[in-house]
Amino acid sequence: MELVWRPLTTADIPAVTALYTAAEAVDDTGEPLSEEDFAQSFGKANLPEGSIACFTDGMLAAYGLVEPREDPSDVHRVRLDGAVHPAFRRRGVGTALMRELVTRAQSLHLAAHPSLPLVASTMVESRAAGHIALVSSLGFTADRHFYEMEVSLGESLAQVPMPAGYEIVPFSVARSDEVRQVLNAAFAEHWGSTARTPEEFAASFTDNKRFVPSASYLALDRASGAVIGFVLSRYYPVIFEQTGVRELWIGDVGTLSEHRGRGVGSALLGWTLARGREQGYHRAGLSVDSANSTRALGVYERAGFKVGRTWVDYGLPVELG
Known part of the structure; x- marks a missing residue:
């Protein structure tokens, strides 16, 4: 399976929304998002340097966004968000996506806050066994729990x-x-x-x-x-x-x-x-x-x-x- 990577653009919003909706139908995180929601998050993001889209055979297989902090104090905790389409899971796409996002987080961090330590972070719903296994395999550890x-x-x-x-x-x-x-x-x-x-x-x-x-x-x-x-x-x-x-x-x-x-x-x-x-x-x-x-x-x-x-x-x- 050949993967093609490039930054996201606003033209990708419909495809990203469709991918997220397909993932939410399987993952049931309780957080549905609309095209308008993605348009808002894209508007705040540095898409050329802080986003990634993964295509295979012309289909969007995964996407990711990097959310740096504007004014961190002791530690710059950069959030990584994204999803892999259910049809492309367990093929290494998620691992490649997270590695790409960490690389982008490091680049944005060094440009803005080089004197601070960097922590890449991602939120995982506690029942998402596959997501937990993925981030754990890359060395992420559970730092904090939040109740919804x-x-x-x-x-x-x-x-x-x-x-x-x-x-x-x-x-x-x-x-x-x-x-x-x-x-x-x-x-x-x-x-x-x-x-x-x-x-x-x-x-x-x-x-x-x-x-x-x-x-x-x-x-x-x-x-x-x-x-x-x-x-x-x-x-x-x-x-x-x-x-x-x-x-x-x-x-x-x-x-x-x-x-x-x-x-x-x-x-x-x-x-x-x-x-x-x-x-x-x-x-x-x-x-x-x-x-x-x-x-x-x-x-x-x-x-x-x-x-x-x-x-x-x-x-x-x-x-x-």
Whole structure:
């Protein structure tokens, strides 16, 4: 089987979407993606240097994307994403794809952050035995586990009153940079987290078609009027199209450390879920580090969230010599 490799282009979006859909039908990761979703990720990527497509007999057999961090601190953890079409698995395509992606990650890293150590990372659904075997054979090891949790937005939602001295207000674009700075401070101690630049924050939220401002809320300190907490939500239409379920995805939740332990986060999350139900969402989902140091897991469990899947962040330290 002759393999032909080249970088991806935006013209490949339909073929990549079709490949991903075929893979998802087999892998059942619970993360369907549309052409619009891929168009958005392609728009953020350095396609000439940070992507790869593998063809055989003119058919797309595999694709991959490299996602460097814009402003890493101690370690540059570069994410590798991609998939192999089910018809071409167990033929060495996945191994070749991952090696190509690691090479591209190394090149991008050396151009941007040569003084930092590099770790190539990839997320693997815990039930994907073939994917786990592939990355393990290349030397990747399981560095962190993340729970994907969900809750039905029925009548039994837990409601926690906002403690005295705080109030909840809708997200406002005018406060975007303040929210970004609070997000960076709230996540500063989280494993693998790096401060988001204004451009990265905009790409994740305010400029992102999946961001839902109407289901995103802020907690304010009444005394100062400052933002001290946030819930930022997204909506992926493809999930509704394929399942009939309108899911509100809780993209980021956080409270400044000096305001934790008072019930602010629980009240803000409960408020968001209740408003989501009023807006016609059937369930809410989120992802959390299983070893989260801020005890976020307990907050989500008390709000009714239950673990549906586990994802594993596999990492490979890359030699730079």
